[in-house]
Amino acid sequence: MVFGAGGFIGNHLVNRLKSEGFWVRGVDVKYPEFGQTKADDFIIGDLRDAKVVESLFFRDFDEVYQLAADMGGAGYLFTGENDADVIFNSAQVNLNTAKYCTADKAGRLFFTSSACIYPAYNQTDPDNPVCGEKSAYPADPESDYGWEKLFSERLYQAFHRNHGINVRIARYHNIFGPLGTWQGGREKAPAALCRKIAEATDGTEMEIWGDGRQTRSFLYIDECIEGTVRLMRSDYSDPVNIGSEEMISIADLAEAIIKLSGKQLKIQSVEGPQGVRGRNSDNRLIAEVLGWKPEQPLIQGLATTYQWIASQVAIKNHV
Numbered sequence: 001m002v003f004g005a006g007g008f009i010g011n012h013l014v015n016r017l018k019s020e021g022f023w024v025r026g027v028d029v030k031y032p033e034f035g036q037t038k039a040d041d042f043i044i045g046d047l048r049d050a051k052v053v054e055s056l057f058f059r060d061f062d063e064v065y066q067l068a069a070d071m072g073g074a075g076y077l078f079t080g081e082n083d084a085d086v087i088f089n090s091a092q093v094n095l096n097t098a099k100y101c102t103a104d105k106a107g108r109l110f111f112t113s114s115a116c117i118y119p120a121y122n123q124t125d126p127d128n129p130v131c132g133e134k135s136a137y138p139a140d141p142e143s144d145y146g147w148e149k150l151f152s153e154r155l156y157q158a159f160h161r162n163h164g165i166n167v168r169i170a171r172y173h174n175i176f177g178p179l180g181t182w183q184g185g186r187e188k189a190p191a192a193l194c195r196k197i198a199e200a201t202d203g204t205e206m207e208i209w210g211d212g213r214q215t216r217s218f219l220y221i222d223e224c225i226e227g228t229v230r231l232m233r234s235d236y237s238d239p240v241n242i243g244s245e246e247m248i249s250i251a252d253l254a255e256a257i258i259k260l261s262g263k264q265l266k267i268q269s270v271e272g273p274q275g276v277r278g279r280n281s282d283n284r285l286i287a288e289v290l291g292w293k294p295e296q297p298l299i300q301g302l303a304t305t306y307q308w309i310a311s312q313v314a315i316k317n318h319v
């Protein structure tokens, strides 16, 4: 069963589980925005409602993936305007899930936490961010989105200790790829940049938020799904980073996409929400625990993603 199956990662995860031959139930408040779901059974329901969550477990599940969250990119999470909704909505979903996804109902429960749980004080230098799993405490996430994720990590770990839920926790670092949100205010940096570049007229300018020196790493969706499934089927129940170690500045990311587009565009810095100054995945633990870590070069996934977003922009312009 996949909670958040109408979202970007959930939709891809359903496809993967179907390709492995599972019977899959998806749950979300909406169907996937792009393409048809492959889930055998797709329930439209609000996971903040305890009765809805309880009713989903009338049969037992081998694997339950909890991906539902009130979620977005910097323009949604880092302005402060949506903090109450983000904390309340996501915490409510996680409280219901922890309560009803009991050890006798689910073989394993996967929770998607985030790199946003890492302390702001370790991410002030764009060239040397610290994001090892053990560095999460003393806690000081920069956003309320990060605080909610950290709370929910602890919630699931407490249910693991006290009630025997077989939990897995991933800290995702900026996942991107086709079929993700690319417009509307909730899109994340790679999608937003691909859209701006696809929409720009050759020989003009494109805008980035901030001076462009802020750094991140970006993980292509296929590797995220691979890491997710591998972690789920491992026996490791503490939080693990699932991200890329290929750190890049936002200006360099924009340059790379401009090159893929074949256009000549000048980058213009403007005021905008940026989040922490630097962030990169630390993959030592995942390599140790799974004997696997993401390796695909960023440019490969960017090329596929730019092509897909450019085609979406073209469709939009012809409607």
Ligand code: NAD
Binding pocket: 003, 004, 005, 006, 007, 008, 009, 010, 027, 028, 029, 030, 045, 046, 047, 048, 066, 067, 068, 069, 070, 071, 072, 089, 093, 112, 113, 114, 115, 171, 172, 173, 174, 175, 176, 181, 188
């Ligand atoms: P997304 O917004 O595309 O998907 C989340 C889905 O949850 C949406 O379809 C939404 O409708 C659904 N949802 C939200 N509230 C719900 C509710 N009350 N009841 C039912 N469904 C509800 O986001 P995504 O990028 O696919 O992210 C999936 C998970 O991974 C989230 O928990 C997110 O916080 C986490 N994560 C994602 C990234 C990333 O880079 N995309 C990074 C770190 C963590």
